[in-house]
Amino acid sequence: MRFSRFLVVVFLVMMARCSYARKGLEVVKHLNKLNKPSMKSIKSPDGDIIDCVHISHQAAFDHPSLKDHKIQMRPSYHPEGINYESMKVSSQESKDTINQLWHLNGKCSEGTIPVRRTKKEDILRAGSIKNYGKKNSLSAVAQPNSIDLDLINQSGHQHAIAYVEGEFYGAKATMNVWDPKIQQTNEFSLSQIWLLGGSFASDLNSIEAGWQVSPDLYGDNNTRFFTYWTSDAYQATGCYNLLCSGFIQINHEIALGASISPISKYQNSQYDISILVWKDPEQGNWWMQFGSGKVLGYWPASLFSYLTDSASMIQWGGEVVNSASDGQHTTTQMGSGHFPEEGFGKASYFRNVQVVDGSNSLRAPKDVETFTEQPNCYDVQTGKNGGWGSYIYYGGPGRNPNCP
């Protein structure tokens, strides 16, 4: 009797070990898939390791539909009308004030791309391989036209955005960069541009780019440059940065997911980053540019369904996760953590907000609307002036006397 009980215990322990070992093996396998062999590795002061990976060995080419894809080294068209060769030269000459921290310790050479190395801890923090690098929720996108107001509030994701609807072939903005405080590690705060296509159901197509603070994703509170895409409303397809195959990078200077420096300070120096996403009218690929003339790469048209045509909505603004863990609203901040009313140097902004129209030209958006679930927690305001064109102020502190 006692002996058989002992056997059962031994058996259970062995089963547990086995499944633990299997999980460990799967993590290692996933790491090997994400972390491609590199020509060189650079240790960033923030603890990141940046691998310089040969451009043709990047994870994008693991995608079944990209196996025979011929890499495009430049877009066939640029909405800013700049000659690609002269653009390359001028971007080398101009001193962008915004940098990525890892630049302090080295560079990747041409023909390679800088990839932030995924560590075992990164995957373990996500709870599962499937969740790692994903938003996993349709509530990650603001649904300004939703008639289901209860649903809007239940999701836990909160937004303060400006948006336009129509037929768009790209979007641009210069975004103020801050370091919002995050109450707990499973929450995040981000500021970005969304290009959306399709309905807000299971088939939503989305391309997103901006900056974020996400302790679970990166293991720290740093402000990081990021991208996201999905072609099925955040279900099976898509991910942050290069954490799944999809986005094809051609640039050797900018690493997706790397820390941005310097950061704006309240009533002090302000820093911003420019992001332009546009559709190549010939190839149909969606290209992205960072700063002045740094063309980072593209999302191949074949990844998408609706976005193979055009985007039907563009959004600019912020998103946070409110897990309301203690029964109160989170204290996680959006933008600078201050409300739009405070204005420049205090509230976070998007300036020179533009869309790419049907004739592939950049222009100020018409009929800009705003949306926020709880304006007492995070709010948004729009405006226009000579120097800044169309602009928005957005953000807030989260929990406060009016947002209990």
Ligand SMILES: *[C@@H]1O[C@H](CO)[C@@H](O)[C@H](O)[C@H]1NC(C)=O
């Ligand atoms: C969401 O919840 C807040 C707080 O309970 C409430 O003030 C707000 O009106 C709700 N918004 C919607 C759209 O139902």
Ligand SMILES: *[C@@H]1O[C@H](CO)[C@@H](O)[C@H](O)[C@H]1NC(C)=O
């Ligand atoms: C991130 O910030 C929170 C407070 O907002 C702090 O408790 C935590 O220790 C920070 N984490 C790291 C890794 O610095």
